[in-house]
Amino acid sequence: MEIVLVEGDITAQRxxxxVNAANSSLLGGGGVDGAIHRRGGPAILAECxxxxxxxxxxxxSTGQAVATTAGNLPxxxxxxxxxxxxxxxxxxxTLLRDCYANSLRIADELGAGTxxxxxxxxxxxxxxxxxxxxQALTVLNAATPAYVTEARLVLFGAETYAVAERVAEAG
Structure with missing residues (x-):
């Protein structure tokens, strides 16, 4: 599986x-969660x-993962x-690493390639x-999914992206 660092908006990724950094209610919130629910539309909330x-x-529960439709997202x-x-x-x-491992497992079970x-x-x-x-790269670098061929770590803002590049290069 190839791991790609991308600076940008996760809701624009084709x-x-x-993956949504959700709150336990699954009913939307702020940050990434709010952006995904807003751009994805009511179908996501309905499934949640x-x-x-x-x-x-x-x-x-913290560290767990579940899938829904992507609604209007690409x-x-x-x-x-x-x-x-x-x-x-x-x-x-360990709980943070579980988020990545369980999300990747669900993606693989769905047959997702990216x-x-x-x-x-x-x-x-x-x-x-x-x-x-x-923590994210530790899980993604060790993973051997059957179907997922590309995992993108989408970083919001140039500063966060620069930190991620530095951490990735340091190995």
Whole structure:
């Protein structure tokens, strides 16, 4: 699987699956989650509401992932994952890595060839960007999916992209 760093807007990525840094309610929010729901339209929210009414009555657990339609997005699916809130007193990095691993597993089960990931937890959840990139690349570099041939890490803003390039080059 090829890993590509891209500076840009995740909602504009033409891929099979877009990963959403969702909140546990699955009902939209701010940041990446809000942007995906706004651009994707009501079909995404409708499927999320159906998931809440059936399998996820208490919401989606941190580190887990579930797929819905992509609505009006230039993708077939949105894979929603709930990242952990950063804590300087508690190591939650396993949960963050689970977001990438479980989203990639779902994408592979769907038969997706290309997947776009945001930098999960690095926004309002406060995860330091450098470590968030390191955690994402640790999972993606170790993965051997059957169908996914390209994983894009979509970074919002030139500064975040520069940090990601530096971390990727350092290996």
């Amino acid at each position: 891929v099979d699956a877009i 509401q159906a998931l809440r009414a059936s399998r996820y009555g208490r919401g989606l 993708a077939r699916w949105v894979i929603h994952t709930v990242g952990p809130v950063f804590s300087p007193r508690e190591d939650r990095s 997947v776009a990931f945001p930098l999960v937890s690095a926004g309002v959840y406060g995860w330091p960007v450098e470590d968030a990139v390191r």
